[in-house]
Amino acid sequence: MLKKLIGSAALALVLAGSPAFAAELKVGSIVELSGPGAAAGVNFRDGVKMGFEEINATGGVFGSPVKISEYDSQTDPQVSRAMVQKAIDDGVHVIAGTVFSSSTVVNMLVARRAGIPQFTGSEAPSITGMGNPYIFRTAFGSQKGVPKMAKYMAEEMGVKKVAVVWANTEFGKGGYSAFKAEAANYGLEIVADIPTEQAQTDFSADVLRAKNSGADALFVYLTEEESARFLREAQKQSIGKPMIGETTLIGHKVIELAGEAAEGAMGHVGLTPDADIPAMKDMVERFKQRFNYTPDHNAIKGYTLAHIIKCVSEEVGSPDSAAIAEKMHGLTLTVEACPGVLMDVSWDETGEMSRESFFVEVKDGKQVVRAILPPN
């Protein structure tokens, strides 16, 4: 026993003395690979994977390749919690994921207790409002996107009256309440308030209500499949009003599903593969070659996340979870210093992030950037 103890102590000393050997960075990627969140989760996972593959091809972090382990949360908070435990048992230094906020809020509790920084793809406002020092966003919360968009609607488009169509889920309610507050700020009058169900298929009554509401424009805050169905119905009833959304309404999946009906839909996106940024276009091309499909904003979140982890770990100098979390607060990563982040980005004390974003319109089945909105 004593021999063993001395042996392990000696080994620990040797390891501590040779940072190149001891400093392997381990990342646990916990995402929705099955269940209702799989579409978003797979994009995110592939983004993370490609990011680290590229980093490892150019020498990794601390001179050794980063080790990523993947865990499937099944889009179930109970399973997700088990996966965080597993990742922590496996000794990861940093956690990537999850995308769905119901899993993220559970994972946060566990990761915080273990002192492991967690980089989430969730955009629900509540996540950074809980005073958890180990949570960091990879895309800013929806409470930040909606004000940018409401401002653009009121000031640039001259909208006065608006009909709001929203999904009655955690996602939808977050966006809806943020929009309601901003509408009051910018003097937009909400003339129709139309809640809809998750997995609703028939939107004819909702479209009709919006059409007859006398609104100048529609604010549509639904998840991808419902957005596509809504757009199709709106086209059928020739709604004749601009439809504006947040990220989902003009997402690639929606454009694919809604086809022609998506033409003219507008919206704000934090990250878009069609942004006029060479580094982003490059990344999208490489992604298409590697995985044979067009990445969405979740994939870009995942990709930038890999580079954020790399850059911040290198600034810290060792795979020290607590130090990485400490460093992240108030950090700004510029494209010059860390090219993989694609756009300049900074985090505040709560882990919330800010970055430039885009106002886009769908033209010929593609997102076309109408304006670049400054960070807030």
Added chain:
Amino acid sequence: MTRKQILFVVLGIAALIAAPLGQGNYIIYTMTSWLLFSIAAMGLNLTLGYAGQISLAQAGFMGVGAYVTALMTLAGVPWILAALSSIGSAFVVGLLLGYPALRVQHHFLAFVTLAFNTLLFLVLRNEEEITGGSFGLMGMERPTVFGISTDGNLNFYYFALVCFLVAAGIMWWILRSPWGRAFKALRENPIRAESLGLKVRRQTLLAFAIGSAFAGLAGALQSPLVQFIEPSSFALNHSLKILLMVVVGGAGFFFGPMLGAAVVILLPEILRFTEGYYLIIYALLVIVLMVYSPNGLIGAGQKIWSKFKPKHEARRDLEKGFQL
């Protein structure tokens, strides 16, 4: 119980006590999930396996239990009182639902309970002021028992194990009580049972409500285990999952639901090493099992055992409809 059975049970409990020792948090947490779903599945086994009624609302009753416990513990009420209230409210909701619903039976009952589960999901989601809506409730404290905090995963496992053993003991007792025998009589031959003076409706209602109360206890454990609950954790697909546990393990066998819950919770975790394929392999295994043995794993075990066991040649001349 025979001496052999007692030995078997004691060994089983010893194994459950020893199993988490030296394991990581992940394995302990997953085993705790198994204990909790075993309790819910045991309840459904009473309804389905013994009283013969298909219920698709077991997750809904878990939801009732989970929300009652969450709201009460968040308000500072000790867990034990909250859990008793959970069990009580699941029992009462079971009675209230069962009273009109049990006018119909079998797959019609399945539809009524399915509707109830969906309704409950909508209520949990829309009554935002009480239930937190789709944001859910979080931060439920794990209970302290006799001054020992169950905040650690190992302590909480033993805490859940005690609850599980108590629940299993009660179930054992129910099945051997006049009630349990009445439930079985109803399943085997309702007309004969009624002719012997059993009130069919009252007995099925009782089985249904007791089954729901077990789900209430499972819910009361889930709140502090996950420390986050949201309506979709109690949606219809989870009811189907619990039904699968009962059917895979073997409906109508005492140990069926525990075995079934082990398969449904632990098998996908064990298969995770196959990465992208794990859920596919899991689904295939379940299909193969159900085709080979509709009585579930215990049924399959009995089938295999009876092949090897030397048996008496039955007197064929005593069979019904025997002709020389």
